[in-house]
Structure formats: C-alpha cells, structure tokens
Amino acid sequence: MRLNNRNKAGFYNFISTTILLIFVLGCGAFFMELFKFDFLGRGTTALLIIVPSIFGLIFYLRGRQIFEYDSDGEALNFKNRNVLFYEKAISDEFPKYKLISYEIIDALIFRKLYINILSKKNKIITLKYDVSYLSKKELKDLKFSLSKVIKENKENKREL
Incomplete structure (x- = not known):
C-alpha cells in the first residue's frame, strides 16, 4: 500500500509563507505604531507580533x-x-519482518507515529514520524496496513 500527501505540499508552502508574511507585516506595523502612530494604544500593539507568532x-x-x-x-x-528546508528529511527503509509494533500519539496540536523495529543485534529501535497533516482516512489506512504487517509477522513466527 502506498500513502502520501505530496499533493498538499503547495498548500502547506502557501500557509507557511502567509504566516511569515503576516509576522513581518505585524512587526512593521508594531514599530510604526510604537514610534510614529498611536491608534491602538500600548497594550494592544503587542498583539501585532504575538498572534502571528x-x-x-x-x-x-x-x-x-x-x-x-x-x-x-x-x-x-x-x-x-x-515543505520548508530548515529541517532534515527523515527517510527509513527496512524489511517488513523487522516491524514489531507501532503507536500513534494524538495530542491536542500534533500527531506522532512511533515505529518499533528489531535491529541486527536484537535490540528494539524506535523511529519517530510526524503524521499531524494526514487526514483521518489516510491515518486509518496507515493503521490498517501496519496492523496487517504486524499480524503477518506474528503468524510467520508461529510457523517457525
């Protein structure tokens, strides 16, 4: 099964650019308000920087x-x-039989996928991925596929 959300990259790039632009304009408006104009007052001027931040x-x-x-x-x-290049991309590839378990942590703001795999020295390695931007259907399909692989691994171990 293949799953990706590359088709939404343009939208996420637009959102990040918009947030950055609003922040820069807010900083400019903050300093203009602070030194030249006095429409908003001292207390609400900080909101021009705080909200975009x-x-x-x-x-x-x-x-x-x-x-x-x-x-x-x-x-x-x-x-x-x-979509922005300030963090290194994560790329992992391993055989299916090494997959032990997975867990999806769903917090208020973000979702993380934790994959536990078996290393060559029979130690458990945990890999972490961000899945916050997946839709509910994509997340359901991912859970189904990973559960299927784990089930096949358990059946193969019983046969041995």
Whole structure:
C-alpha cells in the first residue's frame, strides 16, 4: 500500500509563507505604531507580533508536513519532510519482518507515529514520524496496513 500527501505540499508552502508574511507585516506595523502612530494604544500593539507568532509556533510544532509510506514489496519505506528546508528529511527503509509494533500519539496540536523495529543485534529501535497533516482516512489506512504487517509477522513466527 502506498500513502502520501505530496499533493498538499503547495498548500502547506502557501500557509507557511502567509504566516511569515503576516509576522513581518505585524512587526512593521508594531514599530510604526510604537514610534510614529498611536491608534491602538500600548497594550494592544503587542498583539501585532504575538498572534502571528502563535500561529507560526503551532505550524512548527505540528512537525513535518509531507509523509510518504510504501509497504509494497518486502520492505517498508517511510519518508517525512518539511515543505520548508530548515529541517532534515527523515527517510527509513527496512524489511517488513523487522516491524514489531507501532503507536500513534494524538495530542491536542500534533500527531506522532512511533515505529518499533528489531535491529541486527536484537535490540528494539524506535523511529519517530510526524503524521499531524494526514487526514483521518489516510491515518486509518496507515493503521490498517501496519496492523496487517504486524499480524503477518506474528503468524510467520508461529510457523517457525
């Protein structure tokens, strides 16, 4: 099964650019209000910087926007990247039989996917991906596919 939200990259780029533009314009309006004009008063002037900062912080905390998953073949492929290039993209590929479990943490602002895999030295490695920007249907499909792989792994271990 293949799952990705690359088609929404333009929208996320637009949102991030808009937040940045509103922040810059808010800073400019703040300093214009502070030194030249006095329409808003001292207390509400800070809102010109605070409100766009909060939106930018929420956008940043939600994590990487683009998530790609591929379970076709004998390997699982995970890719997670930003539309902006200030963070390194995460890309992992490993055989299906190494997948032990997964967990999706759903917080108020963000969603994270934790994958537990078995290493060559029989140690558990936890991989973390941001899935905040996946729709409910895409998240349901991801859970179904990962559960299917884990179920097949358990059946294969019983046969051995």
